[in-house]
Amino acid sequence: MKEQTKIVNAGRSSKWTNGVVNPSVQRASTVVFDSVKEMKHATANKANQVLFYGRRGTSTSFAFSDAMVELEGGAGCALYPSGTAAITNAILAFVHSGDHILMVDTAYEPTRAFCDNMLKKLGVETTYYDPLIGKNIESLIQENTRLVFTESPGSLTMEVQDIPAIAEVAHKHGVMVLLDNTWGAAVNLKPFELGVDVSIQAATKYIVGHSDVMLGTATATEEYWPTLRENSYTMGQCTSPDDLYLALRGIRTLGVRMKQHQENALKVAAWLSQRPEVETILHPAFESCPGHDVFKRDFTGSNGLFSFVLKADYVKNITAFLDGMHHFKMGYSWGGFESLILAVQNVGAMRTASTWSHQGPLVRVHIGLEDVEDLIHDLEEGFKRLAHA
DSSP states (O other), X not given: OXXXXXXXXXXXXXXXXXXXXXXXXXXXXXXXXXXXXXXXXXXXXXXXXXXXXXXXXXXXXXXXXXXXXXXXXXXXXXXXXXXXXXXXXXXXXXXXXXXXXXXXXXXXXXXXXXXIIIIHHTTOEEEEEOTTOGXXXXXXXXXXXXXXXXXXXXXXXXXOOOHHHHHHHHHHTTOEEEEEOTTTTTTSOOGGGTTOXXXXXXXXXXXXXXXXXXXXXXXXXXXXXXXXXXXXXXXXXXXXXXXXXXXXXXXXXXXXXXXHHHHHHHHHHHHHTTOTTXXXXXXXXXXXXXXXXXXXXXXXXXXXXXXXEEOGGGSTTHHHHHTTOSSOEEOSOOOSXXXXXXXXXXXXXXXSSSOOOOOSOEXXXXXXXXXXXXXXXXXXXHHHHHHHO
């Protein structure tokens, strides 16, 4: 099937839909059995999408997991109550005390906090690496290195990593590769074709698409799926069927939403690139973004999230730019239908393994589904405030 057809049909097996269009919302904690034989059968097959206990899943969660595997690839998909829970539990599923992991220096802030605090307490060492390291990551692999964690593009600064090069080197040394694929959103990047072993998403973002559900996913290859599945279950990870129903509904419009987010963002980014206040555009589809060539090779499209850097003259006045926006609201998430904006004054302070040469503030925007002319007008008014601050 073509991608858009797959999006419409993913997770809609007749065993989940029962003769209607959408899988139903099946809420359950206790699953009851009429005989010892039935109970034994469910217990023996509890890992195989059989009703056993609510935390193992219901038809709603089974349908959503199937949909994610159909879209993203892999052998199975574990579900979590947030993207951060997906990241942390995916890592925990594969590390032991005394292990070493390699973490990209541009990682999502909660990922970094988890490494610096929780993993450190558990006796797992973290080494951060430059997102553009590519095959040279081999120099950082130790005898006890268990996994390489990638994120492409990088949070805030949008560097695109050479995942195939990293995966080839890692696998040569028996090291697995994890990817935060939230930006790719299961449609713009196919992680398992690039050598990824576990692909993680904050489904809170584009999968749900409406800023009203917290949800995380981790899909894994056949080799790693049993370990991920059982460790996640042991850690008590489960999700609400009502939230999963909304996520399934979100999937149906994922393709058309992503295309519109992409179209709007490219127009806004092109306009910003002509502004005298802007030093550079950090959008993977632009040559100015580190890893642009890799983006053209590995991704099939982009979305609404990108950043730009203002010139150093505007460091002190950034508040004037942000305050007073009408369509761009300030918030820490993205991937919904609405436009968002935030600024970071000192990106360099957030890194330990790579340099940040820009002196001006970084502004990250999520371009929503509003009319582009209204969004550009909003930004233009912001630049006026910036000039007079």
